[in-house]
Amino acid sequence: MTTEHYVVLSAILFSIGVFGVLIRRNAIVVFMSVELMLNAANLAFVAFARQHGNLTGQTIAFFVMVVAAAEVVVGLAILVTIYRTRRSASVDEPNLLKY
């Protein structure tokens, strides 16, 4: 298994995440897709870290996880509030902030 394999896998996962964000309406699924993108990036970091033989990439992966966890906390809280008011978790429903 070379670095190349990991990077290709990371790209595939990232693309799946992107399409998930763009196509799915359910906010939970969008969230999961975002997590997928983050973890795809993590995978690339770790792979390159291993190739270069230093710990920088590993450390950043931990940072990303921490930020992702924090983001999920805030995001899910917003999501729950939206669901309570609108009885729906669709991301297209709350579109009042516009021209």
Place this chain on the structure above:
Amino acid sequence: MNLTNSLTSFLGSATIEASNVDPTVNLPVAASGVFSFMWLLLALPVLGSALLLLLGKRADKWGPIFAVLMVCGAFVVGLFLYFAMLAESANDRPVNLHMWDWILVGNFEAPIGMQLDQLSMVFVLLITGVGGLIHIYSLGYMKDDPDKRKFFGYLNLFIAAMLLLVTADSYLLLYVGWEGVGLASYLLVGFWQYKPAAAVAAKKAFVMNRVGDVGLSIAIMLMFVTFGSVTFTGVFDAAPGASESTMTWIGFALLLAACGKSAQLPLQAWLLDAMEGPTPVSALIHAATMVTAGVYLIVRSGPIFDAAPAARDAVMVVGAATLIFGAIIGAAKDGIKDVLAGSTMSQVGYMILAAGLGPVGYVFAIFHLLTHGMFKANLFLGAGSIMHSMHDQLNMRRFGALRKVMFFTFLTFSSGWLAIMGVPPFSAFYSKDKIIEASFSVNFWGGLAALVGAGITSFYMTRLWTMTFTGKARWTEDNQHPHESPKVMLFPMAVLGLASLAAGFLLAGAIETWLAPVTGFEEGHLPISSLAMESISLTFVLVGGAIAYLQYRRGVPITPPQHVSALTVAARDELYGDAFNEAVFMRPGQWLTRSLVFVDSKAIDGIVNGTSAAVGGLSGRLRRIQTGFARSYALSMLAGAVLLIVALILVRM
């Protein structure tokens, strides 16, 4: 209190020969002794006006008396300075008192300092002397005015500004005084501002003076650019070395300034309207002092006009034209103050004419200025006394036979009448005839104008005198009860009456000696003998007076006759001065401003508004991108990221 007596008895003893004195070495020395107190001249009236105007109603009781005391105090200071000056030899007389530095920028410096020389000295005595008398007179004249305190505050302000004007040691400081008297004139002409005519007249006087003031400011700027200095000594030292064209420009700018302040053609129209102010104001500001500031400016700037013959000739032409112009107006007007205003214009014209003759005439310009200051103030105070007793009636067609009811006023007024006509041996016989002679020695037409002017002067003054004091009474008893004025008004009239009779006799000869070190003096050369010249001008005077007396001694109709010559019609309308201004300046000015407004609103605003409308429309379209759908934002972010990456890759390749 008698200005002339004190002035002249000592002038007579001066022994310096005019021809021995070289004006160029007549430089001021630093003030010491009594002269170091000359700031008191300015400080007293400034204090008076500050207290009266700032304390408000608290000063109502003692304010007017205080103002009178301040001016009389300034007069006493002036006398002390005068005696101190007499003790010096003629070349050591000018003194300079440096007070502080006003502006110091780069190599430009404008010090604040007072310069007192023989020329300033006569002005100081005239301003404080006549000013003091008119202050006293105003105590009676303005007795019942509710705003008496304010009036005296303004009068003191005027005295302070006028003294600053004549004692300044630089053109810049003179300009401060110049504007100060303009302000005081505005405030006092419009003193009864609830009368629309007075408010309009004040504004008119101020605006027309502005035109002249622009001339003075241009002159000062030109001086700074040319000489790098605006002090009198700095400018006059450098003046002979400057190019003639520059000096001509400066001379014309100064002439414009003088025309504005002294109501000379073409800026004469404000003076007749300014008669809306209280009569003491007309006497002090619009006859004796402020309107002569232009003469002072030109005589003071002698070294500039020495180097600019064209500007000097223009001064002469303006003076000659105005003296005829004013006299014609005076001969047709029916309001007593209007006649005197026309007369003032004409007499100041004489002074300007004399000032335009150069060293031949400077001395006589100032001589006539002094005698005119006395007899014209006297005449105005007499007119004020008549108005005071006639319920503010101005129309001479409503006067007549006032000799019987106001005998004292009749006496003082008659002395002014004799003085202004130039009947020997009274004031104008000496001063005006000297101007006529000097004019003939330089330019025949100038002399002719002065000679004819003397005839017309005699005509209109006799007309005024006859219509007012002789014949049958044309006033009616129902609302007018002519009576003699109170003593506080009669006293100044008496002093000025005596002064207007004696001033010419006392000052003749001495004034040349006194002023020559400052202004220079040359004897003019007449083709005929002086006695013959005097007889000719006396003939003009007598003929003019006789015509008027014969024409008006039987009285005049109460309504002005309508079938009169075109000249009379024109003169009643002030020779169309206002119409001219309206047609030449006001209408085109309005047209210009309207077209500017049009260009501004259509073109300038069009560009600005067009730009903003374009930006607004464009952003209205751009706004549509903000749909509110989170996923479309995500798509645009993706597109942006892809674009960036593609760009990076392309750059790398």
